[in-house]
Amino acid sequence: MKPLLPVLEAQQRLLALVEPVAVEHVPLHEAAARWAAEDIPALRTQPYADLSAMDGYAIRFADMPGPWHVIGESAAGRAFAGSVAPGQAVRIFTGAPVPGGADTVLVQEEATRDGTALTLTGDGPPHRGRNIRRKGLDFTQGDTLIEAGERLTPARLALAGISGHAALPVRRKIRVALAATGDELVPPGTPLAEAQLPETNRMMLAAQLAGLPVEIVDLGILPDHQPTLEAGFRAVQADLLVTTGGASVGDHDLVRPALEAAGATIDFWRIALRPGKPMMAGMLGNTAVLGLPGNPVSAFVTAQLFVRPLIARLSGAADPFPATRTVPLGEPLPANGERTDYLRAELRDGHAFASTIQDSSMLRTLARASCLIVREPGAPPAKTGDSVEILDIA
Template sequence: MTAPLLPVDEALARLLALASPLAVEAVPLASAAGRWVAEDIAARRTQPSSDLSAMDGYAIRFADLPGPWSVIGESAAGRPFGGTVESGEAVRIFTGAPLPTGTDTVLVQEEAARDGEALRRAGEGPADRGRNVRRRGLDFAEGDRLISAGDRLTPARLALAGTAGHGALPVRRRVRVAIAATGDELVPPGAAVGVAQLPETNRLMLAAQLADLPVDPIDLGILPDRMDALVAAFREVDADVIVTSGGASVGDHDLVRPALEAAGATIDFWRIALRPGKPMMAGRLGGAVVLGLPGNPVSAFVTGLLFVRPLVAHLSGAAEPGVRPRRVPLGEPLPANGPRADYLRAELRDGAAFASTVQDSGMLRALARASCLIVRPPHVPAAERGDSVEILDLA
């Protein structure tokens, strides 16, 4: 009796349970973009470290309004005024400069009139004490938690960490991902293609899917449909993740599963309630997680998006490694769905999703044109134009 197909969410949960995040290393900020921080990051300093002017103008005491004042010096960013300001005195100040001791407010230059060292108010002036001032600690204070473990290091978070006093951050080491294609019919892209042959592009497609992640790719090339060659290749590779495409089904030439088992792998699950991508398998081989993807290019793409990317993110320490959907209106009706989750290639036009006419898993043109995948859960009824549907963005 054939085992029931595994739901997509359960398959992902079981896949991520096969391995824990990798070891932690400290890397300079310049090398940390796109990584996931391994520990909470707290501020090592207070920002701003002193009261700063938010505008060009004059630092004054609010109690001295409406003036006049005598200008006794200047404060600029990196060149603060070193003295103390007494009642009736003012200091010319520029945006980002520290407020001199004795001042608490900035009179903006558009509301000031100066003649030599004499200064008077020329407009309404500041309405209250502290106006036009960025107070010490306005952004954060020393000891504040700024970034949580498992957060991805975006450009803004890197800038935040650097401003908070960090020159390096703890992250998980890069994931070694070995990618192989299997099939005697495959030839490299650009090579002469015979009648019974096909250009192999899944490896470059899968590698490109991982290009923005902290991955060290290992290209295993095109492996022939021979047990001895497959077993030898699987035994020799040193990686955290081994990804194969092709040979994952049940035909006489689908040798990936038996070859993996002969090499010592344990298969955790095989066959998912997913279209396209049903024959995907997952397991462990030594210290590596193994993913056997279908050979059809659209199936390889979808399973790469739904499983390979989240696995790499999980090993990299991501708090939320899964792909995040969003909801948009449907542009055209869709029929009721069957027992498998369907991921339809689609285009977004005027904010609505339109499913591609061709959904065959071997057809790349519709995939290349697609800007999203429409997610149709198992057994959902027919959907009408304007109904809300989940999508996964592809660009």
């Protein structure tokens, strides 16, 4: 039997099977949580002019310490049309353009005004240019603001908008077909006969993908009947087909033979991973295929490690893999075996605890978990307080 494929190699091989999908331009509000398909340049300069950073008076620093004669007012969206000559000042508000001739803003708390007469009453600005946001301080027209492959976060969307964009280039949404397999499965809420089980993997997977740019195609529950499976797989029109169940080697594990009979090529099967070893991956025409285990915990973990990164890759992400971080252990862990282990864990007071929620057959323990502790193959025992790598999960 071939050795189990390491997790990182499996991830890299999976992502190498596909290329990002076609580009479309969408309004800013529709681009949220997608990835930029091209570099996004600034279409304008921000600030567009020298602007006041404070409420006060625009003056010439050479005229310090005054007094001054106030000749007008500059407000955001309503600039002073003239210029400031020696001995003059212009009342100015935060965000307003600094009038020509002025080079400093005297804050209003350090001055007293009597009609048009302005007198310094505080220390005043310490140097020329004080309290002014210079033209182009944030960015200049033509600057690259967002690089291709970067996630379009709320802040980046705001940046794109203020730089002049009403729409952005992104990859079209990914069509993901979800199918559960197994004669024992029935929809949740159905009265159960003996040996029947409510099927929740499709709903769980759809929820795991809710923050990604996807369109879900629900194929429902497919029986353990190879001709039916084969016909269902042949009819799929999607970028990605995700199945759960039937991925192992039992007599009723028919997903792989049905996929191959439908024309799929299996690139790899069986990973050095706990939980989730029997996962398979391949291509069915132009459709990527991921066969996840039917065990809900295994399906959840493999979706985090493979389904989500594959969708990110198809969507043009520069870095599609999930990010991990380091936290201290709240309790000891034993040495790890030959597979990369993703331990369900709870975070309490910044420490990770895993000892009571490891039964991979129990959804209640998965529901308690807020992260996965990543244990590399052959990792030695870990003590309380040792640093461990975790992957946050929703």
